[in-house]
Amino acid sequence: xxxxxxxxxxxxxxxxxxxxxxxxxxxxxxxxxxxxxxxxxxxxxxxxxxxxxxxxxxxxxxxxxxxxxxxxxxxxxxxxxxxxxxxxxxxxxxxxxxxxxxxxxxxxxxxxxxxxxxxxxxxxxxxxxxxxxxxxxxxxxxxxxxxxxxxxxxxxxxxxxxxxxxxxxxxxxxxxxxxxxxxxxxxxxxxxxxxxxxxxxxxxxxxxxxxxxxxxxxxxxxxxxxxxxxxxxxxxxxxxxxxxxxxxxxxxxxxxxxxxxxxxxxxxxxxxxxxxxxxxxxxxxxxxxxxxxxxxxxxxxxxxxxxxxxxxxxxxxxxxxxxxxxxxxxxxxxxxxxxxxxxxxxxxxxxxxxx
Numbered sequence: 001x002x003x004x005x006x007x008x009x010x011x012x013x014x015x016x017x018x019x020x021x022x023x024x025x026x027x028x029x030x031x032x033x034x035x036x037x038x039x040x041x042x043x044x045x046x047x048x049x050x051x052x053x054x055x056x057x058x059x060x061x062x063x064x065x066x067x068x069x070x071x072x073x074x075x076x077x078x079x080x081x082x083x084x085x086x087x088x089x090x091x092x093x094x095x096x097x098x099x100x101x102x103x104x105x106x107x108x109x110x111x112x113x114x115x116x117x118x119x120x121x122x123x124x125x126x127x128x129x130x131x132x133x134x135x136x137x138x139x140x141x142x143x144x145x146x147x148x149x150x151x152x153x154x155x156x157x158x159x160x161x162x163x164x165x166x167x168x169x170x171x172x173x174x175x176x177x178x179x180x181x182x183x184x185x186x187x188x189x190x191x192x193x194x195x196x197x198x199x200x201x202x203x204x205x206x207x208x209x210x211x212x213x214x215x216x217x218x219x220x221x222x223x224x225x226x227x228x229x230x231x232x233x234x235x236x237x238x239x240x241x242x243x244x245x246x247x248x249x250x251x252x253x254x255x256x257x258x259x260x261x262x263x264x265x266x267x268x269x270x271x272x273x274x275x276x277x278x279x280x281x282x283x284x285x286x287x288x289x290x291x292x293x294x295x296x297x298x299x300x301x302x303x304x305x306x307x308x309x310x311x312x313x314x315x316x317x318x319x320x321x322x323x324x325x326x327x328x329x330x331x332x333x334x335x336x337x338x339x340x341x342x343x344x345x346x347x348x349x350x351x352x353x354x355x
Contacts, residue, residue: 007338010313012175012258012285012327015206020250021243030238033059034228040238044245045212051248052176052197053188054214058223059241063174064093065232066198066211067137068100070170073222074196075134077102082123082162083137084110086144088172091316100230104131112281113139113148117161124165136162139172140190141179144315146323147262147286149179152189159193171197174211178204178284181255195219204255204285205247206328209240251328258285261326261335268339275342287324288315298322310341 008014017025031037045057060066067089075081081097083090085107089097098105108119125133138158140150159169171194173179180187191197196215201207213223227233266279266287274295277287291301298320302312315321324338 004309005334005337007310007330007334007341009287009324009326009330009338010311012203012325015203015328017208017243018206018246018250018328021207021246024242024246025239028238028242030236032235033237034233034235038234038236038238038241040245041234041241044241044248047245047248048199048212049214051187052173052191052199052214054191054197054216056217056220057212057214058220058227059210059212059234059237059244060227060232061210061234063172063198063200063202063211064096065227065230066200066213067093067170067172068096068230069213069223069226069232070172070196070198070215071097071103071135071137072101072226073219074168074170075101075103076132078131079103079134080106080125080131081135081137082106082108082120082133082167084108084113084115084139084142086110086142087137087139088143088174089137089139091144106133110142110145113142113145114150114154114158117157120158121161121165124162124167133165133167136167136169137172138169138194139174141175141182141284141286143174143286146281146288147175147178147284148281149182149283150190151183152185152192155190156193168196169194173197173199175200175203175284177252178255178259181252182259182283196223201244201247204258204327205244205251207240207244207247210244212244254328255285258326258328258330259283261285261330261332262287262324264332265324265326265335265338268335269342272339272343285326287326289322289324290320291322293320305341308341308344310338 033041049057108115176199200211266282270279277289312324
């Protein structure tokens with residue numbers, strides 16, 4: 001018997017390196033990156049900065065480390081950082097920026113991804129006997145808001161407000177190229193209003209590891225010191241940077257396929273009794289949906305799907321919201337199989353037992 005393929009939709013971090021990436025890794029020219037002498041890393045940093053329109057960049061091991069370097073290089077102990085209550089930096093990164101930086105979060109409602117201007121303005125402290133509000137953090141696309149995107153105009157309006165009040169702006173752009181593709185704009189335009197941007201190579205771009213922080217030369221120099229402080233300096237990192245370069249040059253244009261598959265999945269889920277989803281709001285590769293608790297608990301649903309070869313994830317602990325993420329290696333036939341599992345007899349039987 002032929003084993004059934006497991007459809008892995010928990011995250012786009014489950015992508016596997018392409019043959020071109022594996023060849024690039026094997027042939028990579030390397031040196032000591034901590035000394036600034038790895039030519040492949042240096043090339044990746046120059047190219048990344050160019051693509052998002054920034055002056056310089058520093059290669060890091062993860063998106064969380066990139067956000068840490070971005071936040072800590074632009075704040076001081078005792079400062080306050082304004083960010084959405086559903087921001088990945090706040091919800092999913094163990095509070096690292098606040099624990100390690102001795103800064104504090106000032107939360108505003110995320111709404112559908114972008115906090116409202118009036119909420120941001122109201123969160124900025126006046127000068128005097130209060131913590132100094134020094135940084136605003138944005139996220140595009142927004143993970144916990146179902147892959148929603150922020151337009152160029154929205155980004156500029158928020159950044160103008162922040163800059164006018166003396167704040168700098170950091171963008172968690174882990175999936176910035178997904179946002180750019182969904183909006184039909186150049187990533188430079190989305191990043192132009194912000195001071196720093198972090199993006200990942202290990203998600204939609206399908207490289208095995210790594211992220212990068214881009215910004216001004218002065219800020220990136222500070223970020224390198226933060227990277228060293230956190231134990232993140234690397235040696236012959238060109239081996240992994242080579243795969244990231246391939247992803248950067250070859251995998252951005254194909255993100256439209258992931259978005260098309262996500263939309264097909266969302267429309268299919270919308271037709272399944274017991275599943276709640278607004279398919280029109282799915283614009284990138286993240287499909288966020290809920291299971292009617294009267295039909296089945298969300299955790300029970302996810303477990304039942306996994307038993308049938310479909311892996312999805314759950315938002316934020318015991319949330320009723322579930323997530324499916326399309327990526328390189330997932331094709332439309334896999335979406336059809338995923339929908340067959342989600343609507344199949346095995347799950348309906350489990351629902352009956354759950355009731």
